[in-house]
Amino acid sequence: MLARATLALAGDEIATEPPATAAEPAWAFSITAYPTQVRGGDNYTSGIAIAERGSLHLEARYNYESVGARSAFVGWNFSGGEALAWKLTPLLGGAWGETQAVIPGFEAAVAWRAFDFYVEAEYVRDKTAHSDSYTYAWSELGLRPVDWLRVGLAGQRTRVYGGERDFQRGPFAQVTVKHLTLGVYCFNPGASDQVVVGSLNLAF
Template sequence: MWAARLAAHCLLLAAATTPLHARAAEESESQPPAAQAPTWSGAVSAYLNLPRSSDAYVTGIAIANRGALHLEARSNYEGKDAYSFFAGYNLSAGEAVRLDVTPILGAVTGSTNSVVPGFEAAVTGRYADAYVEFEYVPNAKPSSYTYAWTELAFRPVDWFRIGFAGQRTRVYENGRDLQRGVFAQVKGKRISAAVYCFNPASHEQVIVISSAFSF
């Protein structure tokens, strides 16, 4: 009996003299970790447009994402000397085949002034992907207009994409609303570069050279 009492007293003494920080560490290890707050990610891209029938210019696009929040700014996209700003909501589904959709709403100012609704969407598989940017500019001059950029790509390896591209725009002064062509892109961990050739073998040919940095 006395041995059991002695053991109980020893256990109580050890518990009372255990450092508080040691007990706190043990308690924290036994509890599930708190959910981490979402972090910022995004990319900055520049597109050098080289239309055969008009002057060269640069289109800039900056994107920032934090969880479901999507922010974006563009220059020379809806038109030369036009500047647009958007906010959107990121949605995604699927694993083997992934679908990402981002409805956006923004405004354009400069050479064109309007409220602009639109969306961005991508379908990504193991060796192929498709992407589209779409926006409607109700007050574009001389009339309302739909702008779009699309890509359909094959990826034989993770760092290389090749495929078809299309662009509906009024910026090029070649009499075509829809530009069709091919492209190739190389991708690193943070930096990527691509070359697009729209309307190949035509007097209305447009070469676009892009570079992007992601974070």
């Protein structure tokens, strides 16, 4: 942030006020765990940690692009709107471990009244085998009837677990109590390849 000096004019006199330094943006952090139950497959837990300061966005992930993969990203937040609020975060990062890749991507959100839409997407460009490169996406269409409850539909395209579906979808629900948000997502409900994802988020 740049400090702005205030000049006050009084008749022919110019009174210089002490420089007024804008408050430095504070760091904001969030940690989310996603325990995942795969019907007919291996269960696992993935995690995401985010740190933001002003427009700067830093993100680290575990078991996200693939089981055993670790990844890190840097991005920049753009936002605006009042009645229709929006936020866009372009990202660039990389993965190591089970998956070794350069990963460009983005996260975006739009909110209007009690409705919101969120999407994140990334292209995982595998450095060891180009044929293993793929595009991952996660989207949510949500409704918040009261401040502490959010429900809606979610969809994802992933290679973390097997299955013939190119795109998976299902309902979700989230409950927020102060800094803690608990959620559950059910993809392909009732099917032989049903996937249930829990979410535990702490923001501070």
